[in-house]
Amino acid sequence: MLLVAGVSAVVLLTGAATKRGSEARVVDHASGAVSGCFATPGACGFPDPAYGNVGPSSRCSSLRASGTIISTSSGQTIEDRDVSGQIIIQNPKVTVRDVCVTYDGHARLNSTAVQLTRSATDALIEDSDIAGANAATGSVEQAVSNFGAAGAVLDHDYISNCGECVHDEPWVVENTYVLANGMLGTGDHMEPLYVNDGTLVAQHDTLLLPPSTNPQVAVVFGNVNDGNGGRCSNHITVADSLLAGGGFSIELCAHATSVGTSTMDISADRFARCIKRPVIYDASTGGTACSGYRGGPETLADAGRDPSGYWPLGGYYGYDAGVYCPPVPGQTWTGNVWDDNGASIGCR
Numbered sequence: 001m002l003l004v005a006g007v008s009a010v011v012l013l014t015g016a017a018t019k020r021g022s023e024a025r026v027v028d029h030a031s032g033a034v035s036g037c038f039a040t041p042g043a044c045g046f047p048d049p050a051y052g053n054v055g056p057s058s059r060c061s062s063l064r065a066s067g068t069i070i071s072t073s074s075g076q077t078i079e080d081r082d083v084s085g086q087i088i089i090q091n092p093k094v095t096v097r098d099v100c101v102t103y104d105g106h107a108r109l110n111s112t113a114v115q116l117t118r119s120a121t122d123a124l125i126e127d128s129d130i131a132g133a134n135a136a137t138g139s140v141e142q143a144v145s146n147f148g149a150a151g152a153v154l155d156h157d158y159i160s161n162c163g164e165c166v167h168d169e170p171w172v173v174e175n176t177y178v179l180a181n182g183m184l185g186t187g188d189h190m191e192p193l194y195v196n197d198g199t200l201v202a203q204h205d206t207l208l209l210p211p212s213t214n215p216q217v218a219v220v221f222g223n224v225n226d227g228n229g230g231r232c233s234n235h236i237t238v239a240d241s242l243l244a245g246g247g248f249s250i251e252l253c254a255h256a257t258s259v260g261t262s263t264m265d266i267s268a269d270r271f272a273r274c275i276k277r278p279v280i281y282d283a284s285t286g287g288t289a290c291s292g293y294r295g296g297p298e299t300l301a302d303a304g305r306d307p308s309g310y311w312p313l314g315g316y317y318g319y320d321a322g323v324y325c326p327p328v329p330g331q332t333w334t335g336n337v338w339d340d341n342g343a344s345i346g347c348r
Contacts, residue, residue: 037242038272038339046242047156047177047206054177055129055158056080060100071120086113089120089149096125104133105140107186112142113162122151132161132182139182142167163188164221169198177206180219189217191246196223199235209245218251218315219243222322231260232324239265242339244272248315253322263330264323266347270339271314314338320348 037044042051049055056063060082068085069078077095078087086103087096096114105111113130116123125144132139143162146152146169153172159165163183166173171193178192192207193200202220209219220243222234232253243249249271252264314320324331325347333347 035340035342037270038244041177041206041242044242046204047158047175049158049177054127054156054175056098056100056127058098060102060129063098063100086115088115088117089123090117091119092121094120094123096123096128098127100129102131102133103140104138107132107137107139107141107183109141109186109188111140112145112167113140114144115142116144116146116149116152118148120146120149120152123149124153124155125157126153126155127157129158131159135161135181136184139163139184141183141188143178146171159192163190164194165191166193169195169200171195171199172201172203173205174201174203175205178208180209189221191217191219191221193220194223195221195234195236196226197233201237202241203237203239205241207241207243217246218248218254218321219246220250220252221254222252223254224256227255229255229257231258232256232262232322233260235263237265238267238269240268242270242272243314244339246315247317248321249319250323251321253324256322259324259328259331261330262324265332266323266334266336267332268335270337271319271345272339273314273319314345318348319345323347 037046040048040050042048042053047054063080063082066081066083068088069081069083070088071078071091071094074092076091077097078099079097081099083099083101087099087101101113103111103113105113113132114125130143132143139161141163143159143165144154145167150170152170153174154166154176155174157176159176160179161182162180163186165178165180173193180190180192183190190209192209193202200222207219209217220236220238222236224230224232224234234253236252238250250266253262326333336345337343338345
Protein backbone atom coordinates (compact mmCIF):
# COMPACT_ATOMS: atom_id res chain seq x y z
CA MET A 1 0.00 0.00 0.00
CA LEU A 2 1.23 3.49 -0.87
CA LEU A 3 0.89 5.90 2.04
CA VAL A 4 0.96 9.64 1.55
CA ALA A 5 2.66 11.74 4.21
CA GLY A 6 0.57 14.38 5.89
CA VAL A 7 -2.82 12.87 5.00
CA SER A 8 -5.01 11.68 7.84
CA ALA A 9 -7.34 9.39 5.95
CA VAL A 10 -6.66 6.92 3.15
CA VAL A 11 -9.64 5.46 1.31
CA LEU A 12 -9.38 2.32 -0.80
CA LEU A 13 -12.17 1.99 -3.35
CA THR A 14 -12.78 -1.39 -4.88
CA GLY A 15 -16.26 -1.16 -6.41
CA ALA A 16 -17.08 0.13 -9.85
CA ALA A 17 -19.84 2.69 -10.27
CA THR A 18 -22.33 2.79 -13.12
CA LYS A 19 -21.15 5.05 -15.91
CA ARG A 20 -23.27 8.13 -16.40
CA GLY A 21 -24.97 8.86 -19.67
CA SER A 22 -23.55 11.57 -21.87
CA GLU A 23 -24.47 15.12 -20.89
CA ALA A 24 -25.20 18.07 -23.13
CA ARG A 25 -22.05 19.98 -24.04
CA VAL A 26 -21.36 23.38 -25.48
CA VAL A 27 -21.12 23.22 -29.24
CA ASP A 28 -17.66 24.06 -30.56
CA HIS A 29 -17.25 27.46 -32.13
CA ALA A 30 -16.04 27.95 -35.67
CA SER A 31 -12.43 29.01 -35.20
CA GLY A 32 -11.72 32.40 -36.70
CA ALA A 33 -15.42 33.30 -37.04
CA VAL A 34 -15.61 35.47 -33.92
CA SER A 35 -13.28 37.70 -31.91
CA GLY A 36 -12.76 38.60 -28.25
CA CYS A 37 -13.18 35.12 -26.81
CA PHE A 38 -10.54 35.72 -24.12
CA ALA A 39 -12.86 38.08 -22.22
CA THR A 40 -15.48 35.34 -21.75
CA PRO A 41 -14.29 31.98 -23.11
CA GLY A 42 -17.61 30.25 -22.52
CA ALA A 43 -19.43 32.69 -24.80
CA CYS A 44 -17.38 31.29 -27.69
CA GLY A 45 -17.90 27.68 -26.63
CA PHE A 46 -14.52 27.32 -24.96
CA PRO A 47 -14.16 25.65 -21.55
CA ASP A 48 -15.07 28.13 -18.83
CA PRO A 49 -16.00 27.50 -15.17
CA ALA A 50 -18.30 30.52 -15.28
CA TYR A 51 -20.37 28.72 -17.93
CA GLY A 52 -20.50 25.42 -16.06
CA ASN A 53 -19.03 23.44 -18.94
CA VAL A 54 -16.09 22.06 -16.94
CA GLY A 55 -15.79 20.42 -13.55
CA PRO A 56 -18.32 18.35 -11.57
CA SER A 57 -22.03 18.57 -12.23
CA SER A 58 -22.58 19.26 -8.50
CA ARG A 59 -20.92 21.66 -6.07
CA CYS A 60 -17.88 20.22 -4.34
CA SER A 61 -19.52 20.74 -0.94
CA SER A 62 -22.41 18.48 -1.95
CA LEU A 63 -20.15 15.54 -2.81
CA ARG A 64 -19.13 12.86 -0.32
CA ALA A 65 -16.14 14.04 1.70
CA SER A 66 -13.03 11.89 1.43
CA GLY A 67 -9.37 11.74 2.29
CA THR A 68 -6.69 10.52 -0.10
CA ILE A 69 -7.87 7.81 -2.48
CA ILE A 70 -5.62 5.09 -3.91
CA SER A 71 -6.94 2.89 -6.70
CA THR A 72 -6.91 -0.84 -6.02
CA SER A 73 -8.30 -2.58 -9.13
CA SER A 74 -8.46 -2.43 -12.90
CA GLY A 75 -11.59 -0.78 -14.28
CA GLN A 76 -12.38 1.00 -11.02
CA THR A 77 -14.50 4.17 -10.99
CA ILE A 78 -13.88 6.92 -8.45
CA GLU A 79 -16.93 9.15 -8.50
CA ASP A 80 -18.87 11.85 -6.65
CA ARG A 81 -16.17 12.57 -4.06
CA ASP A 82 -14.84 15.75 -2.49
CA VAL A 83 -11.25 14.74 -1.82
CA SER A 84 -9.06 16.64 0.61
CA GLY A 85 -5.77 15.04 -0.28
CA GLN A 86 -4.57 13.16 -3.34
CA ILE A 87 -5.81 10.60 -5.81
CA ILE A 88 -3.17 8.03 -6.77
CA ILE A 89 -3.99 5.82 -9.74
CA GLN A 90 -1.93 2.64 -9.98
CA ASN A 91 -4.20 0.29 -11.95
CA PRO A 92 -5.33 0.15 -15.62
CA LYS A 93 -8.59 1.59 -16.92
CA VAL A 94 -9.45 3.66 -13.84
CA THR A 95 -12.06 6.42 -14.28
CA VAL A 96 -12.24 9.53 -12.11
CA ARG A 97 -15.53 11.35 -12.65
CA ASP A 98 -17.38 14.21 -10.96
CA VAL A 99 -14.71 14.56 -8.31
CA CYS A 100 -13.18 17.57 -6.54
CA VAL A 101 -9.56 17.17 -5.47
CA THR A 102 -8.03 19.84 -3.25
CA TYR A 103 -4.49 19.17 -2.07
CA ASP A 104 -2.27 21.42 0.00
CA GLY A 105 1.09 20.93 -1.66
CA HIS A 106 2.73 23.64 0.50
CA ALA A 107 4.12 25.08 -2.76
CA ARG A 108 6.70 22.30 -2.83
CA LEU A 109 8.38 21.03 -5.97
CA ASN A 110 7.03 17.64 -7.11
CA SER A 111 3.82 18.04 -5.08
CA THR A 112 0.99 16.39 -7.02
CA ALA A 113 -2.78 16.32 -6.54
CA VAL A 114 -3.53 13.44 -8.94
CA GLN A 115 -0.74 11.02 -9.76
CA LEU A 116 -0.65 8.26 -12.37
CA THR A 117 1.92 5.52 -11.96
CA ARG A 118 3.34 3.82 -15.05
CA SER A 119 0.85 0.94 -14.66
CA ALA A 120 -2.17 3.29 -14.73
CA THR A 121 -2.83 2.78 -18.45
CA ASP A 122 -5.99 4.14 -20.10
CA ALA A 123 -6.92 6.38 -17.17
CA LEU A 124 -9.82 8.78 -17.73
CA ILE A 125 -10.27 11.88 -15.56
CA GLU A 126 -13.42 13.74 -16.54
CA ASP A 127 -15.81 16.39 -15.20
CA SER A 128 -13.54 17.05 -12.22
CA ASP A 129 -12.07 20.01 -10.33
CA ILE A 130 -8.37 19.54 -9.44
CA ALA A 131 -6.53 22.24 -7.52
CA GLY A 132 -4.00 23.18 -4.90
CA ALA A 133 -5.37 24.60 -1.67
CA ASN A 134 -4.63 28.13 -2.89
CA ALA A 135 -2.49 29.90 -5.46
CA ALA A 136 0.44 30.61 -3.15
CA THR A 137 1.55 28.75 -0.02
CA GLY A 138 -0.93 25.90 -0.48
CA SER A 139 -0.46 25.37 -4.21
CA VAL A 140 0.79 22.25 -5.97
CA GLU A 141 3.49 22.10 -8.59
CA GLN A 142 1.61 19.45 -10.54
CA ALA A 143 -2.18 19.20 -10.55
CA VAL A 144 -1.98 15.96 -12.50
CA SER A 145 1.21 14.01 -13.26
CA ASN A 146 1.70 10.98 -15.47
CA PHE A 147 4.75 8.78 -15.01
CA GLY A 148 4.53 7.19 -18.45
CA ALA A 149 1.11 5.49 -18.44
CA ALA A 150 -0.26 5.17 -21.96
CA GLY A 151 -3.76 6.31 -22.85
CA ALA A 152 -4.27 8.98 -20.15
CA VAL A 153 -7.14 11.41 -20.90
CA LEU A 154 -8.35 14.62 -19.23
CA ASP A 155 -11.82 15.69 -20.40
CA HIS A 156 -14.02 18.61 -19.24
CA ASP A 157 -11.88 19.30 -16.18
CA TYR A 158 -11.15 22.52 -14.26
CA ILE A 159 -7.50 22.70 -13.13
CA SER A 160 -5.98 25.56 -11.09
CA ASN A 161 -3.68 26.64 -8.22
CA CYS A 162 -0.79 24.79 -9.83
CA GLY A 163 2.59 25.55 -11.41
CA GLU A 164 3.32 22.90 -14.07
CA CYS A 165 -0.32 21.90 -14.05
CA VAL A 166 -0.54 18.95 -16.48
CA HIS A 167 2.85 17.34 -16.15
CA ASP A 168 4.92 14.75 -17.99
CA GLU A 169 3.42 12.43 -20.56
CA PRO A 170 1.61 11.11 -22.47
CA TRP A 171 -1.63 13.07 -22.19
CA VAL A 172 -4.74 13.80 -24.19
CA VAL A 173 -6.26 16.99 -22.77
CA GLU A 174 -9.60 18.02 -24.24
CA ASN A 175 -12.44 20.40 -23.36
CA THR A 176 -10.49 21.42 -20.26
CA TYR A 177 -9.78 24.75 -18.51
CA VAL A 178 -6.26 25.06 -17.09
CA LEU A 179 -5.15 28.11 -15.09
CA ALA A 180 -1.47 27.94 -14.07
CA ASN A 181 -1.69 30.47 -11.26
CA GLY A 182 0.09 28.49 -8.51
CA MET A 183 3.57 28.32 -6.97
CA LEU A 184 3.61 32.10 -6.72
CA GLY A 185 6.87 33.50 -5.40
CA THR A 186 8.69 30.17 -5.57
CA GLY A 187 10.60 30.86 -8.78
CA ASP A 188 9.19 27.64 -10.24
CA HIS A 189 8.46 27.42 -13.93
CA MET A 190 4.74 27.73 -14.50
CA GLU A 191 3.10 26.04 -17.49
CA PRO A 192 -0.48 24.86 -17.97
CA LEU A 193 0.83 21.95 -20.09
CA TYR A 194 4.34 20.48 -19.79
CA VAL A 195 5.84 17.58 -21.69
CA ASN A 196 9.43 16.30 -21.83
CA ASP A 197 10.47 14.02 -24.71
CA GLY A 198 6.91 12.77 -25.05
CA THR A 199 3.45 13.06 -26.58
CA LEU A 200 0.77 15.64 -25.85
CA VAL A 201 -2.56 16.19 -27.59
CA ALA A 202 -4.54 19.28 -26.53
CA GLN A 203 -7.92 19.79 -28.19
CA HIS A 204 -10.52 22.49 -27.51
CA ASP A 205 -9.01 23.75 -24.26
CA THR A 206 -8.72 27.09 -22.47
CA LEU A 207 -5.09 27.41 -21.37
CA LEU A 208 -4.16 30.43 -19.25
CA LEU A 209 -0.80 31.43 -17.80
CA PRO A 210 -0.76 34.70 -15.82
CA PRO A 211 2.63 36.44 -15.87
CA SER A 212 5.12 35.93 -13.09
CA THR A 213 8.54 37.37 -12.39
CA ASN A 214 9.99 34.54 -14.50
CA PRO A 215 9.15 35.04 -18.19
CA GLN A 216 11.03 31.87 -19.23
CA VAL A 217 7.78 29.94 -19.46
CA ALA A 218 5.16 28.94 -22.02
CA VAL A 219 1.48 28.04 -22.04
CA VAL A 220 2.39 24.79 -23.79
CA PHE A 221 5.98 23.83 -23.03
CA GLY A 222 7.83 20.97 -24.65
CA ASN A 223 11.18 20.33 -23.02
CA VAL A 224 14.03 18.32 -24.56
CA ASN A 225 16.19 16.00 -22.48
CA ASP A 226 15.21 17.78 -19.26
CA GLY A 227 16.62 21.02 -20.62
CA ASN A 228 19.97 19.51 -21.64
CA GLY A 229 19.27 19.77 -25.37
CA GLY A 230 19.71 17.37 -28.25
CA ARG A 231 17.38 16.09 -30.95
CA CYS A 232 13.74 16.92 -30.30
CA SER A 233 11.42 13.94 -29.87
CA ASN A 234 8.25 15.74 -28.74
CA HIS A 235 4.99 15.00 -30.55
CA ILE A 236 2.62 17.84 -29.77
CA THR A 237 -0.84 18.71 -31.08
CA VAL A 238 -2.64 21.89 -30.01
CA ALA A 239 -5.92 22.34 -31.86
CA ASP A 240 -8.99 24.57 -31.53
CA SER A 241 -7.78 26.00 -28.21
CA LEU A 242 -7.57 29.44 -26.58
CA LEU A 243 -4.12 30.36 -25.23
CA ALA A 244 -3.09 33.38 -23.17
CA GLY A 245 0.11 34.42 -21.40
CA GLY A 246 3.55 33.03 -20.78
CA GLY A 247 6.98 34.01 -21.98
CA PHE A 248 5.62 32.43 -25.15
CA SER A 249 2.25 30.91 -25.96
CA ILE A 250 3.97 27.77 -27.19
CA GLU A 251 7.53 26.49 -26.95
CA LEU A 252 7.54 22.99 -28.33
CA CYS A 253 11.19 21.93 -28.54
CA ALA A 254 12.93 23.96 -25.85
CA HIS A 255 16.73 23.60 -25.81
CA ALA A 256 16.67 21.36 -28.92
CA THR A 257 19.61 21.29 -31.29
CA SER A 258 17.63 19.77 -34.18
CA VAL A 259 14.12 18.79 -35.24
CA GLY A 260 14.94 15.13 -34.60
CA THR A 261 11.84 12.91 -34.81
CA SER A 262 9.48 15.62 -33.52
CA THR A 263 6.06 16.31 -34.98
CA MET A 264 3.90 19.38 -34.45
CA ASP A 265 0.28 20.16 -35.34
CA ILE A 266 -0.78 23.66 -34.28
CA SER A 267 -4.15 24.25 -35.90
CA ALA A 268 -7.20 26.51 -35.51
CA ASP A 269 -6.01 28.02 -32.23
CA ARG A 270 -6.72 31.47 -30.77
CA PHE A 271 -3.85 33.47 -29.27
CA ALA A 272 -4.89 36.22 -26.85
CA ARG A 273 -2.85 39.40 -26.58
CA CYS A 274 -2.84 42.90 -25.21
CA ILE A 275 -2.86 44.88 -28.41
CA LYS A 276 -1.84 48.36 -27.24
CA ARG A 277 1.26 49.64 -25.47
CA PRO A 278 2.69 50.59 -23.06
CA VAL A 279 2.42 47.58 -20.85
CA ILE A 280 3.12 48.23 -17.17
CA TYR A 281 4.50 45.47 -14.99
CA ASP A 282 3.66 45.66 -11.28
CA ALA A 283 6.21 43.55 -9.39
CA SER A 284 4.21 43.80 -6.16
CA THR A 285 1.26 41.91 -7.63
CA GLY A 286 2.76 40.16 -10.65
CA GLY A 287 0.12 41.91 -12.74
CA THR A 288 0.16 44.03 -15.86
CA ALA A 289 -1.87 46.90 -17.15
CA CYS A 290 -2.38 47.75 -20.78
CA SER A 291 -2.93 51.43 -21.39
CA GLY A 292 -5.90 51.95 -23.66
CA TYR A 293 -6.95 48.30 -24.00
CA ARG A 294 -10.60 49.28 -23.67
CA GLY A 295 -10.34 52.96 -22.91
CA GLY A 296 -7.83 52.24 -20.06
CA PRO A 297 -5.60 52.25 -18.34
CA GLU A 298 -7.22 49.03 -17.14
CA THR A 299 -5.88 45.79 -15.78
CA LEU A 300 -6.04 42.89 -18.15
CA ALA A 301 -8.46 41.28 -15.71
CA ASP A 302 -11.04 43.22 -17.73
CA ALA A 303 -10.05 41.13 -20.73
CA GLY A 304 -9.77 37.73 -19.07
CA ARG A 305 -10.63 35.64 -16.06
CA ASP A 306 -7.53 36.01 -13.90
CA PRO A 307 -6.81 39.24 -11.97
CA SER A 308 -3.05 38.99 -12.59
CA GLY A 309 -3.32 39.98 -16.23
CA TYR A 310 -1.41 38.61 -19.23
CA TRP A 311 1.58 39.52 -21.33
CA PRO A 312 1.07 41.31 -24.64
CA LEU A 313 1.67 39.86 -28.08
CA GLY A 314 0.78 36.32 -27.01
CA GLY A 315 3.66 36.23 -24.52
CA TYR A 316 6.44 38.28 -22.96
CA TYR A 317 8.69 37.51 -25.95
CA GLY A 318 6.00 36.59 -28.48
CA TYR A 319 3.74 33.72 -29.31
CA ASP A 320 6.05 30.94 -30.44
CA ALA A 321 9.51 29.49 -29.84
CA GLY A 322 11.19 26.15 -30.31
CA VAL A 323 9.03 25.33 -33.31
CA TYR A 324 10.04 23.96 -36.68
CA CYS A 325 7.85 25.55 -39.29
CA PRO A 326 6.45 23.96 -42.45
CA PRO A 327 7.64 22.75 -44.90
CA VAL A 328 9.80 20.85 -42.39
CA PRO A 329 8.41 17.28 -42.52
CA GLY A 330 5.99 16.41 -39.75
CA GLN A 331 5.27 20.04 -38.83
CA THR A 332 1.85 21.66 -39.39
CA TRP A 333 0.79 25.23 -38.62
CA THR A 334 -2.56 26.26 -40.04
CA GLY A 335 -5.66 28.32 -39.29
CA ASN A 336 -4.28 30.05 -36.16
CA VAL A 337 -5.57 33.55 -35.36
CA TRP A 338 -5.28 36.47 -32.96
CA ASP A 339 -8.24 36.44 -30.63
CA ASP A 340 -8.87 40.18 -30.68
CA ASN A 341 -9.45 40.51 -34.44
CA GLY A 342 -9.30 37.06 -36.07
CA ALA A 343 -6.19 37.98 -38.08
CA SER A 344 -4.08 35.06 -39.23
CA ILE A 345 -0.87 34.16 -37.36
CA GLY A 346 1.98 32.55 -39.26
CA CYS A 347 4.67 30.21 -38.03
CA ARG A 348 7.89 32.20 -37.53
